[in-house]
Amino acid sequence: MSQPLGRAKGPGPRPHTFLFVSADADQTLKIGEFVVYPVRVDGREQQVLARINEREAIRLYPDGFSADPTVDPNRIAAMVGYSGRTSELFQMTAEVIGYYDEALGDFVNPRIPPRVGTPIWLADNAYLSHVLSRRRVDEQGAGSMGWLLSRPRGEVPVAIDLAAVVSTHLAIIASTGAGKSYTASVLIEEMLRPTTRAAILIIDPHGEYSTLNEIPNARELYGDGYRPEARIYAPGDVRIRVGTLEQGDLRYLLPNVSERMSYVLGRAYRTAEAASRRRCGEADRWTRAELEDAIEKEGENEADSFDRGSANALLWRLRSTVRTGAGHIFDDQEQTPLEELLRPGRVSVMQLSQVDSREQQVIVAALLRRIFTARLRTKNGQVDEGDEFYLPYPVFILIEEAHNFAPSGEDIVTTGILKKILAEGRKFGVGVGLISQRPGKLDSDVLSQCNTQFLMRIVNPVDQSKVREGVEAVGRELLDELPALTKGQAIISGAAVNTPMLCQIRPRYTTHGGAGADAPEEWVRYMGGSNVARRQRESAPLQQPGRRARLFKSE
Amino acid sequence: MGLSLGKVVKADSHIHYLCQIYGRHEVKADSVPQPHHYALGNFVQIGLGGENGLIIGLIYDTMLLNPDFGNLGPRLSPEHELKIFAPDYLNERAVLVRIAAVGHVAPSGEIFQGVPRLAASSDAEVREMSPAQIREFHRGSDGGLHLAYLPVLLRQTDPLIYDMVQMMLGQLAGLLSEAQRAELDVISDELLWRTQIGPLGGTQ
Numbered sequence: 001m002s003q004p005l006g007r008a009k010g011p012g013p014r015p016h017t018f019l020f021v022s023a024d025a026d027q028t029l030k031i032g033e034f035v036v037y038p039v040r041v042d043g044r045e046q047q048v049l050a051r052i053n054e055r056e057a058i059r060l061y062p063d064g065f066s067a068d069p070t071v072d073p074n075r076i077a078a079m080v081g082y083s084g085r086t087s088e089l090f091q092m093t094a095e096v097i098g099y100y101d102e103a104l105g106d107f108v109n110p111r112i113p114p115r116v117g118t119p120i121w122l123a124d125n126a127y128l129s130h131v132l133s134r135r136r137v138d139e140q141g142a143g144s145m146g147w148l149l150s151r152p153r154g155e156v157p158v159a160i161d162l163a164a165v166v167s168t169h170l171a172i173i174a175s176t177g178a179g180k181s182y183t184a185s186v187l188i189e190e191m192l193r194p195t196t197r198a199a200i201l202i203i204d205p206h207g208e209y210s211t212l213n214e215i216p217n218a219r220e221l222y223g224d225g226y227r228p229e230a231r232i233y234a235p236g237d238v239r240i241r242v243g244t245l246e247q248g249d250l251r252y253l254l255p256n257v258s259e260r261m262s263y264v265l266g267r268a269y270r271t272a273e274a275a276s277r278r279r280c281g282e283a284d285r286w287t288r289a290e291l292e293d294a295i296e297k298e299g300e301n302e303a304d305s306f307d308r309g310s311a312n313a314l315l316w317r318l319r320s321t322v323r324t325g326a327g328h329i330f331d332d333q334e335q336t337p338l339e340e341l342l343r344p345g346r347v348s349v350m351q352l353s354q355v356d357s358r359e360q361q362v363i364v365a366a367l368l369r370r371i372f373t374a375r376l377r378t379k380n381g382q383v384d385e386g387d388e389f390y391l392p393y394p395v396f397i398l399i400e401e402a403h404n405f406a407p408s409g410e411d412i413v414t415t416g417i418l419k420k421i422l423a424e425g426r427k428f429g430v431g432v433g434l435i436s437q438r439p440g441k442l443d444s445d446v447l448s449q450c451n452t453q454f455l456m457r458i459v460n461p462v463d464q465s466k467v468r469e470g471v472e473a474v475g476r477e478l479l480d481e482l483p484a485l486t487k488g489q490a491i492i493s494g495a496a497v498n499t500p501m502l503c504q505i506r507p508r509y510t511t512h513g514g515a516g517a518d519a520p521e522e523w524v525r526y527m528g529g530s531n532v533a534r535r536q537r538e539s540a541p542l543q544q545p546g547r548r549a550r551l552f553k554s555e
Numbered sequence: 556m557g558l559s560l561g562k563v564v565k566a567d568s569h570i571h572y573l574c575q576i577y578g579r580h581e582v583k584a585d586s587v588p589q590p591h592h593y594a595l596g597n598f599v600q601i602g603l604g605g606e607n608g609l610i611i612g613l614i615y616d617t618m619l620l621n622p623d624f625g626n627l628g629p630r631l632s633p634e635h636e637l638k639i640f641a642p643d644y645l646n647e648r649a650v651l652v653r654i655a656a657v658g659h660v661a662p663s664g665e666i667f668q669g670v671p672r673l674a675a676s677s678d679a680e681v682r683e684m685s686p687a688q689i690r691e692f693h694r695g696s697d698g699g700l701h702l703a704y705l706p707v708l709l710r711q712t713d714p715l716i717y718d719m720v721q722m723m724l725g726q727l728a729g730l731l732s733e734a735q736r737a738e739l740d741v742i743s744d745e746l747l748w749r750t751q752i753g754p755l756g757g758t759q
Contacts, residue, residue, distance in 0.1 A: 059748065062756030082751040084744035 004119035005029060008037065009091065011113045016096045018050070018113035020120045021058070023086045031055060031481060032502040033150040034123040034132075035094060037114045046099035048110055049123060049131060051499070052092050053477030059089035094120075095475060097499045100131040107131070107498060125155045132498055134161035143190035145183075149489055149502035158503045160496035162196050165452050166396050166431030168495045169422055173439045173447075173467060174456030179488045180435050181208045182512050183454055183505050184398060187433070188212060188347050191396065194223030197345040201371075203364055203399045207353035211513035215347060218509040229346040233336075235355050236327050240366050241335035242291075243276060243284040245322075249362045252413045254317040260310040261317075268294035268314075287332035288324050321359075329355070329363055337388065338374050342395045357404060364405055365413040371395060372421055375428040394429025402434035403441040408466075415443060422449035439466040448472070452494035457485040474500045557683035560588045560599060561652075563675050570656040570670055570707075572601065572612065574681045575620075575649050588683075593617070593652050595715070596722030598684040598692070601654070601675045608661040610671050611684070611692055613708070615719045616653035623648075654681065655711065657704035658692065666692055668703035686730050693727065700735040705742070717750045 006022030006029070022029055029035070029052055036047040065073035077087060098107030114120075128148060135142035141163045148156035165187075172187075174180040184202075191198035192215060202209050215221065215230040247269045251257055257265070271294035272286035279285065292315060299311025324330045341348050350367075352360045374391035377383045383390045399405055405414040421430050422445075434450055436442050440462040447470035455471065458464050459482075468479055473493040478500055481491065485502075493500035525531065559582065565573040579587045593599075593614055601610040632640040659671035684692070695701030708720055724743045728736050748757065 058758065060758040061752065064756065077752060080751055080755065082747055084747045085740070086744050086748075087752075 002121070004121050005035070006092065006120040008114040008116055008118040008120060010116055012093050012095075016109060016111075016113075017053070017093055018096065020092050020094060020114075022090055022092060022120070023088060024090050028122055029055065029090070029092055030150045032478065034097075034128055034148075034501075035092075035120050036123045036127070037118045037120050039099065039110055039114070041099065041110065046110075047123075047127065048099045048114070049097040049107065049499070050094040050120075051097060051478075051501075052094050053475060054093035056091045056093075057088065058091045059086065061087060093477075095477070100498075105134075125151060128156045132156070132501055133159040134164065134496060134498055135159045138195065140195045142195065143187060143496075144506065145186060145190065145490075145492065146488075146504045146506040149504045153504070158492060158497070158501065160190075160452070160492065162191055162198070162496070164495040165433070166198070166394055166429070167426045168451035169425065169431055169449060170433040170452045170454070170496075171402075171447055171450035171471075172433065172435040172454040172456070173458065173463075174437060174454075174490075175458050175460065175463070176437050177487065178457035178485070179490075179505065180437065180454075180456055181400070182488065182508060183456065183490060184400075184433070184435055185209065185212060185508055185510060185512070186505055187454075188398070189215065189218065189221060189509050192221050192228035192345065192347060194221070194226045197226065197228070198347075199342040199344045199393055199395045200347040201342055201367075201395065201397045202347065202349045203352065203367075203397065203405075204349050205352045205355075205357075205360055205401045205404065207351045208400065208513055209349045210351070211511040212347055212349055214510040220509050226345060229343070231340075231346065231348045233341075233348060233350045235352055236329060238329060238336045238341070238350055238363075239331045239334045240329055240363055241284070242288050242322060242324055242330045242332060243282075243286045244335065244366050244370060245330075245362065246366075246369075246413075249365060249413050250318075250322070253358055253362045254314070254321055257314070257317070258310065261314045264295060264298045264311050264314055268298050268311075271297070288318070288322060288330075289332070292318060329359070335388070338371060338391050342371070342391065342393075344393055361405060361412055361414050364399065365417055368397070368414065368417045368421060371397065372417065372425070372428065372430055375430050379428050394431065396431040396433065398433040398435065400435045402436040402446075403438045406434070406443040406446040408441050408443050415446075418446055419443075419449075422446060439463045439470065442466070442470075444470055450494075452496040453492070455479070455482060455491040455493070456489065457487070458482045478502075557600070557685050557688070558586065558588060558592055560593050560681045560683055562681060563601060563677055563679040564651070565677075566674065569674055572654040572656065572675060572681075574599075574601075574652050574654055576652060578649060592683055593650070594722075596719045596726055598689050598723070598726075599654060600660070600682050600684050600688070601656070602680045602682070603673055603675060604679070606662055607673055608659060610656045610673065610675050611658040611660060612654035612656045612681075613719065613723055614652045615655050615708075615711075615713060616715055618651040618653070620647070620649040620651055655708060657707065660692065666694075668692075668701060669707055689727065690730050693731075700731065700738055702739075702742070717746060720746060721750070 005024065006020040009019040009021050012018045031052055033052045035050050035052060038045050039048050061073045061077060065076045074087060096109055096113065098109040101108045137144045137157050137159045141161060142159040143162045144157055144159050146158050147154050148158060172180045172184055188200060190196065191200055210232050213230045213232050215228050221228050247266060250265060251262055268291060272291040273283040275290050276286040277283045295311050295315050299308045322330055324332050352363065371391065374389040377389045378391050406418050418432065421432050425431060434446065439447060440460065453471050455467060455474065458467060464482055468476065471493065474491060478491055481502065488505045490503050490505055491500060492503045559577065561574045561576040563572050564575045576588050576593050595614055595617065597614045599612050599614060601612055603610060656671050658666065658668040659673060660666055693701055708716060721743065724739060728739050731739060
C-alpha cells in the first residue's frame with residue numbers, strides 16, 4: 001500500500017462523519033472520492049470505506065500574496081522566510097460507509113468515527129471495484145454503466161445490479177442536455193447483453209430512441225449465438241384495442257366533458273361492456289360503434305332535450321378524438337400482442353412523437369394496465385400460452401418524460417397504474433424506469449418508489465429540492481454536486497449499487513439520437529450556395545414545365 | 556564532557572537562568588568559549604552537584620555587560636592602555652546568556668523533559684552538550700523522538716522564543732534519522748507558518 005494521505009482529526013459535524021486533515025499535494029482527494037481507514041472488528045482488521053463530502057482549506061497564504069498574477073505566492077512566502085513544505089492544508093469531511101461484509105454482501109457501519117490520528121488512505125482501485133458494485137462486470141445481471149468519476153477512465157468499473165433495477169424500479173433525473181437519454185440508452189445496451197437479455201419497452205414521446213435500431217449491429221452485445229433485437233414502433237404501428245380503454249380513460253381523453261356527458265358516458269359504457277360480454281364473454285371487446293350506439297340510445301331514451309344534447313356532444317367528441325382503424329393507434333379488434341412488444345433480448349421503442357399528450361397518457365395507461373394484468377395473471381397461473389394476457393417473463397418499461405405520466409399534484413389516467421406497478425410490480429416482475437428532466441413536476445410518491453436513481457446535472461433549485469425530498473439514499477453533500485456535474489456524469493444510488501457514487505457513463509455502442517438540433521448549422525446549410533441556387537431554380541415558374549402547366553390551367 | 560561555557564550568576568525564575576560566559580582571563584586560552592558555542596538555540600547542561608544530576612537548558616537570549624556604556628566622562632588612562640593600568644576594569648565586561656531549563660537528567664541517566672523539579676545554584680557550571688547527549692536527551696521511553704518541553708518553551712512571552720525554537724529544531728534535525736526528521740518537520744513547518752506567514756494574514 002502507498003503512503004496515507006491524511007490523518008483523522010476527529011468526529012465530523014453530523015453522525016457517521018469524521019474530519020481528517022491532509023496536505024493533498026497531488027490533489028487526489030476530490031469530492032466524492034473514496035478513502036479507507038483500518039479498524040479492528042472481532043479481532044480482524046477491516047478497511048472502513050468513507051466518502052469525501054466536503055473539502056475546506058484550513059491553511060492558505062494571505063490573499064495579498066496573490067495580488068500580482070505574475071508573481072508566484074510561493075515565491076513571496078519564501079521571500080518572507082517561509083521554507084516549509086505545506087503551504088496548503090485541507091480539512092476533509094468524510095462520511096463513513098462501513099466495512100464490507102463478504103457474507104452479507106453489504107457495508108456494515110462501525111458506528112464510531114476513527115480515532116484521532118488514524119491514517120487515512122486512498123481506497124485502491126481493486127478494493128473499490130470489489131465493494132462498490134453489486135455485481136462483477138460480465139457477471140449475469142451486471143450492467144457496466146461506466147467507471148468511477150474520481151478515478152482515471154476504466155480503472156474502477158461501475159457495474160449495477162440489473163435485477164434490482166427491474167424489481168425495484170429506476171429513475172433517471174437530469175436537466176435537458178445532461179445526457180439522460182444517452183444514459184438510458186447505455187442502460188438498455190447493458191440490459192440487452194447476452195448475460196441479461198431483458199425484455200424492454202420504451203415509451204418515447206419525442207422519438208429520441210430511434211437509433212436503438214442499431215442494437216442488432218452492436219457486436220459488443222453478441223454472445224453464444226445471441227443477437228439482441230430492436231423494434232421501433234412509429235405512432236400507429238402499435239395497436240390498442242378500444243375495448244381496453246376504461247371509462248376514466250375515455251372521460252380523460254374527450255375534451256371538455258361536462259358532468260351530464262360523463263353521466264351519459266358512464267351508462268353507455270356499461271351498455272357497451274354488457275354487449276361485448278354477451279357477444280364473446282369478455283367485457284373489454286366492445287367497439288367504438290357499439291359505444292356510439294349505446295350513447296345514441298342513451299340520448300334517445302332521455303325525454304329531456306338537454307340530455308339528448310349531451311349525448312350528441314359526447315358522440316361528436318368521441319368521433320373526433322378516438323379514431324380507430326388503419327393508421328390509428330386505437331382499433332376495434334386488433335391489438336399488438338404483448339409478446340411481440342415485450343420479448344427477452346428485444347427492445348421495443350414506442351414512438352409517440354405525433355400523438356396528442358392526453359392520447360399519449362391514455363395509451364400508456366392502457367398499455368401499463370395490460371402488461372400488469374398479464375404478468376399478474378401469468379404469475380398466478382390464470383392464463384396459458386396463447387392467451388392475450390400470457391406474458392411468461394419479467395419486463396422492464398422505460399418511460400421518457402415521466403412527469404407527463406405522473407405529474408405532481410394531479411391525478412391523471414396513468415398515475416394510478418404507475419403507482420400500482422411501483423408498489424406491486426416487484427411481485428409480478430414488472431419494472432419501471434422513469435426518465436424526467438423536471439423532477440419538480442413529478443409526483444413525489446412515484447419518485448420515492450424508484451429505488452435506483454441515476455441523477456445527472458440538475459440546475460433548477462425547485463428540481464434539486466424535489467430530488468432531495470424524493471431520493472433518500474443520497475446524502476445532502478453528494479446532492480450538492482448536482483449542478484456541478486457535466487454531461488455524462490451521474491450520481492448512481494439506491495438498490496442497484498452498494499453505495500451512492502459519482503459515475504462517468506461509458507460511451508454508447510449505438511449512435512446517440514437525443515441531441516438537440518444544431519440551428520446555426522441548419523441555417524447555414526439552408527443558405528448554402530448550391531441550396532440557394534436550387535431553390536431559385538425550383539421557384540422560377542417559367543422554367544418548370546409543371547408549374548407552367550398549372551399557370552395556363554387556371555382558366 | 557562538553558566545553559565549559561560559564562557559570563550561573565542569576566536566576567529570574569525557576570527555569571530562567573543567567574549565565575556568564577567565561578572570558579579569556581577566566582579559563583585557559585584554548586578553552587575560551589567562542590560565539591558558536593553559546594549561540595541562540597544551543598543545548599547546555601547545568602550541573603546541580605552531588606547526587607542531583609543535571610539540568611538541561613536552551614540558550615534563548617544573549618546580553619553584553621559593559622560598565623563603560625553610558626560613561627561619557629574623562630578617563631585617566633586611554634583605551635589602549637587600560638590593559639596595563641586597569642586590567643580589572645576590563646574584566647568587568649562580559650557576555651551573558653539567558654538559559655531556559657527544559658529538563659533534568661538524573662545521575663542514573665533517567666531523563667525528564669519539562670520544568671525540572673530541582674533548581675541550579677549560583678556558580679553552577681554551564682557546559683555545552685555533545686551531539687550524543689542531545690540525541691539521548693530526546694529519546695523517549697519508547698525509543699521515539701521526544702520533545703515534551705516544547706509547550707513549556709512556547710508558553711514563554713519572550714519575542715525571540717519562536718526564532719530560538721526554529722534554530723533549536725534545525726540543530727536537532729541534523730542529529731536525527733530520516734523518519735524522526737519527518738516528524739520534526741511537522742512541528743517545524745507549523746511553527747514556521749505561525750511565525751512567518753501567520754502575522755501577514757495567512758490562515759491558521
